[in-house]
Each structure stands twice: as C-alpha cells, then as structure tokens.
Amino acid sequence: MSNVVTTEPDTAEVTVEVPAGAARQARGVITRTLAAWGLTHLTRAAVMVGHELVANALRHGMPPAALRLLRRDGAVLIEVGDASPALPQIAEIDNETSTSGRGMFIVSRLARSWGVRPLPTGKVVWAELVQ
Known part of the structure; x- marks a missing residue:
C-alpha cells in the first residue's frame, strides 16, 4: 500500500498495491485518519467496514484497488x-460456523447505508457511517 494522499481536508486516499498486509495497512490508515478528524468514536465500526471492503476487493476484484475516506455532512464515507465489474452481494449464511461470505453482511449491519457505483473501469463499493 502506498502513502496516504490527502487531496482535501476532508479526504484521504491510498492505493492498495500488494495483497499481503493490505487490509492491515488499511485499518491503520482508517484509524489515523479518523483520529486526525476527531472521530475516534467511529474507529471500531470504520475499521471493520474498511477491512471487509478492502479484503473483498483483494479477494474478488482486480487491481488496482484504492481506499478513500471522505468526511461529508455528518457522515464518513x-x-x-x-x-x-463484478458486484458484491450479501451471502446467505447457512450456519453459525461458516466463515466465508460474511463481509458484506458485516458491512450492511455496521453502516447506515452501502452501495456500489459501477464505473467504466470497474466499480466503487461504498459504506456510510454516521458521525
């Protein structure tokens, strides 16, 4: 993962370049960014959501992948x-011991809303947390 780029006071972006350790590094970027924004109360949920989105992009998507945090109107995106172009789905969980398919289920429970924006070059999966 490369260095974080801040393009505006309320935006932080990072490119996910290497799968090994990228989700861990994304958790660090989220933690540091929320601390800088004075939003540490969102850290636990944001780290879980960000980890799941990055892990899904690395597991099911295609490079390059990028993480972006935006602070907007009472919410963090x-x-x-x-x-x-493959779109994520919430998997039906067959039993309590199943460990796969829980990523978007977790995102849907922690975020106020989430969705997918198809792009000509792939997609952006987003989740919104309330400040």
Whole structure:
C-alpha cells in the first residue's frame, strides 16, 4: 500500500498495491485518519467496514484497488474501488460456523447505508457511517 494522499481536508486516499498486509495497512490508515478528524468514536465500526471492503476487493476484484475516506455532512464515507465489474452481494449464511461470505453482511449491519457505483473501469463499493 502506498502513502496516504490527502487531496482535501476532508479526504484521504491510498492505493492498495500488494495483497499481503493490505487490509492491515488499511485499518491503520482508517484509524489515523479518523483520529486526525476527531472521530475516534467511529474507529471500531470504520475499521471493520474498511477491512471487509478492502479484503473483498483483494479477494474478488482486480487491481488496482484504492481506499478513500471522505468526511461529508455528518457522515464518513468509506470507498474501495477496483478494476473488476463484478458486484458484491450479501451471502446467505447457512450456519453459525461458516466463515466465508460474511463481509458484506458485516458491512450492511455496521453502516447506515452501502452501495456500489459501477464505473467504466470497474466499480466503487461504498459504506456510510454516521458521525
């Protein structure tokens, strides 16, 4: 993962370049950014959501992938883009011991809303957390 780029006071972006350790590094970027914004009360939920979105992009998407955080009008948006047109879905969980397919389920429970923005070069999956 490359260095964080801040293009505006309320935006932080990072490119996810290497799968190994990228989700861990994304958690660090989210933690540091929310601390800088004075939003540490959102850290736990944001880290879980960001981790799941980055992990899904790395597991099911295509490079390059990017993480972007935006602070807007009482909310924090977490966006993860990748070059794959495949859209995420909430998997039905068959039993309590199943460990796969829980990512978007977790995102849907922690975020006020989430969605997908198809792009000509792939997609952006986003989740909104309330400040």
